[in-house]
Amino acid sequence: MLKPPRKRRKLNWIAIFFLTPAIVAFLMFKYIPLLRAVYMSFFDYSLMNPPGNFLGLGNYVLLFKSSVFWTAFGNTLAFSALYIGLTFWVPIVQALFLNEIHRNNSLFRVLYLLPAAVPAVAGLVLWKWIYNPDYGLLNEWLALVGLGPYNWLSDPAIAKLAIVIPSMLGGGINVLIYYSALRSIPEETVEAAKIDGANPWQRILSVIFPGLRFIIGIQFVAFIAAVFLSFEPMYIMTGGGPVDSTRVLTMLVFDYAFQSYRFGLAGAISLIMFVLIAAITMVQLRLSKDQTQ
């Protein structure tokens, strides 16, 4: 703001000192690798004699012509649809109801948080065990109500669903995010609705839910980006199978790079993903900017 001009030079020196580590780190671990990825994607990248044969856009052409890319792309979209349809709204609903509980609210909040303490990889391993067709808990319980048995992770028809199901339990930090957004809805708005004669159920629809619009919007974009990039559930639970039904773009990058050693091709896919994610994130940044103003 009103900085005395005399002090500026000294201040800038400190600024440089404060900023240098970050700039170096971001250049080294973000921008340079990204440029290298772009560079690699134009080559039939040879590990032993980099960079190998120049292909121009050859890798991209190859990808768009290959069946597995479109399968993976389709799977990625299908997963996004499943996650949105089955899991995205769960923490919102949980928070809405949590907001109606006044006694022991703090206890419920911490209980919602607890399952998130299981590291993601551990949770997947656990679910794989629960899905086990021989000794698993899930089929056993479903059998009690006359359902199943299902080959959760080995049936291409339901493998995607099986990967998404664990996220349907919601909970975790997301509930807290929505809950705190709910708490910040001004009391007067709620009171006003009350005076207008809205019953509590209507109030949720007419006042409280709209109050969450912003945060839902922002969370949604972040959610999509995360779904696009999810790798571990498929890697650990199904490895992309059966019949490629859970092979997503991220797995394709991993496979091309570390199994077929086709780094150029892997680079090309990851750049396509980068463009998609960048577009999504732009929207996110725009939204949060709108909101702060």
Place this chain on the structure above:
Amino acid sequence: MHGKPRVLTKRFGIIIVMAIMLIMTACSQGGNSNGGTAAPEQSEKATESTTNESAVKQETIEITVWDKAKPDDILKPVYDEIFAEFEEKYPHIKVKHEVQPAGNNDREVFVTSMAGGNGPDAYASAYFPIMSDWAKQGFALDLTSFWETYADKDQYLPSAMAAGTIDGKIYGIPNNMYTMGLLYNKKLFQEAGLDPNKAPANWDEFVDYAKKLTIPDKNQYGYALLGMDWADWWFEYYVWQAGGDLTTKNEDGSVTLDFSKQPAVTALQFYKDLKWKHKVVQKNIVQDIGDNQKDFFLGRVGMILSASDWFAGVVQGGMDLNDIGFAPYPVGPAGVAPSQTGGQYWIVNPKVPKERQDAALTYVAFRNSKESLEKMLKFQSENGILPNLLSVRKDVDASQFSSNVPADLVSSVTKTAENVQLEYFLKERLGSYVVKAIQKVLTDENADPLTELTAAEKLAQKEVADPYNKEIKE
């Protein structure tokens, strides 16, 4: 308040160190960004070690080999002994033994290490089918000139050399070989009223046995079918048994796909029947090979396929050698059932200086010498481990070292080795297409083998075979 400044300086110290470190690493990174980092580093290392050990007259060469035994490896003591012998015999070569990464990602790790310029000088686990790709990609040194001077060159079985010889050039020294066969649980055979000393002889008998071994109430099933990502591996045996193969390598080196020909279709129909008609396989049809084996160890499955060098693992899994039977596969409609052989080659890093390559070859030759191999076999024998009966060398007879092993196991391994065949040509590139068709049929009751295989072939033709054949002709 007066305590703060000291805290401050401490924190600054950390920041400064961090900043300097980052800048320094950034600089070193900038200087090396061309990728050609291997050579200068190595010469530096080499000079270091020579100055340190000036007492030794001959220049000491340090090489890295990924062959350190895992701590829980039964063979660890004998490995250590052989390592020590080498050190004694060749004091100027210092071998740094590192543990080879385990699990399913050993190849990935090897390749990425090679790419980063810090791969091992000698690598012991180059699989037969991957050799041609690796030779092309520059992971394996052309050993042809070494081979001419190699004293033991005539001692290797031609069948062991085949996969490592590409376009007349030798890229690998055979390390080990195995044969595949049918492994079964004699106890379960007995319980099912089957003769524990008689394996099924053909497909019909096999189905009959499998049905008898399948007892849903006990959660027991007949045959552990391989349906995971590697499904093509065991599937190809059934194609052979039906009288064909998945691919043909033509005279000119080009490839012809045979997925949709009758033998493959017959084989896949058999798979389909095992799963859907006879219902004699595991519930999780795409489960990992490790889970298949676990089921076998726990006595949940009567039959599984196995390599002849896996018996040690079977015993570690808790089974008694006397309770297992091993036999050639049942023959198929074509009346044949060749056993697949596979194995691993030693390869040498082409990117390191000549002295290190030579040292690595000296080391490999030592490890593959008659003495070392026999020492290994002797130790295995004394520890009750069935030695790998398929020696890569003609002058090493593994069957002499099998006194602690039930005689029928020994004879059946010999039997499987009588009729052997290598895996199908271009497997590394075509596998995923075949696997997809197999999995489709195994997971969808209505999928038709011919349709799926035709679709897979069409796709593989377009995406793999055509480009490959074009490349060959150029």
Place this chain on the structure above:
Amino acid sequence: MKSNRIREKGAGSLKLAAYIITILFIAVSLIPMAWMLSSSLKDGKSIYSLPPKWIPSLPQAVSIIIDYSGTTATDEQFYEREAAKATWYTWKKFQNEAIGELKVIGMKDDRKIFEATTPSYLFTAGRPEIVPAQVFTDEMIKVKLPIIRAKGYTEFKTYADGVDLDGAETQNLREGIMADQNLSTQLGEYLDTANFMQGSLLAVHQVGSWAHFFDNYKVIFKTKGLDSGVGLQTYIGNSIFVTVVTIVLHILIGGTASYALSRLVSKKWGAGLTMFFVATIMIPEFAVLVPLYLTIEQMGLVDTLWGIILPHSAWGIAIFLFKGFFDQLPGELLQAARIDGASEYRIYFTMVIPLSIPIFTTIGVMSFMATWNEFLWPLVVGRKEEVWTLTVAINSFTSNQSMGPHIVMSTLAIATIPLLLVFISCQKLIERGVAWTGVKG
């Protein structure tokens, strides 16, 4: 607060629905955790029981009583070998059975001459080394006994003159094999025909033992590389180191840089540089996985914890959140301090940081969760067991033949503890941070 609020129509039903749904959701999401805990306490046999059981069965303590009356050998070495054979060979034969502890008692002329005790976690840990194969010979035990002794797998007690039996043991002897105890019957039958021991079997007895209820947790800490010394401790240590250093890096680099962006540079520069940092949020880990690996490789940091940590130092979200927070700090306060002659360092560390505790906590917790859970990057960079983090180790455990699901489950339970502690102890701070970021976005 408004205790005398008028009761509305629908309030009751909403409240009821809220309670039911919340409790239902929580219960369902806690089931997997409960199943994990229950499975982690099972033995290698009951983990595979059908139908799956919730209550782990009690581990069985088995005693084998062997009679040496009439044998001539009396030295300690001989008895130790006998005890080791009876323990390890028998147990190897029944390695998948639910034995919690195996005790071998040697008798001679009705007096106890030795006793050897082996708990199951030590058997499981020592099994690959002591009984890799089923070669049950005297030669083998001569090789293995020194290892058993050195590692303390089996506790030997020999009594030169023999001692009288105490009450319980007399009872063991008297009752022998109980009819309904399948396990001891099998053991008895096996030992009757086994010929690797000099003594003759007197009795086999088994009793439920609470002492071995948590053996799975001991096994995973005992199971480790014998010469590299790498085990769960190392993986946990690696994860903690990586996580702590990453948090420090995020807070240091992110905090200082964001403060500079927010307060120390001109608006134009600030906006540009902020874009420079924040835009990297759009670069997914996957897009740069391969080149980043090659970068780390060229720095010689593959297979080191620093190779895992350093790329974390560039985290756009931290800068985004820090900057947003610092922008909202009251400028007058800082300005006043400046006029008082305080240096920028001093202002940052004595004023800004204390004012910004919520954001530091938030970033710290976010960073903790992200790093503790991270899988792909450590998987790619750390190929040696020495630098595996817990997540990478867990993934490898699942395909480890010698580790049953019960052992894997106990590892999972242990991996859960750190975040559990953070959540329970820092709930307030986390919620404050979430409230802030939630509003912020």
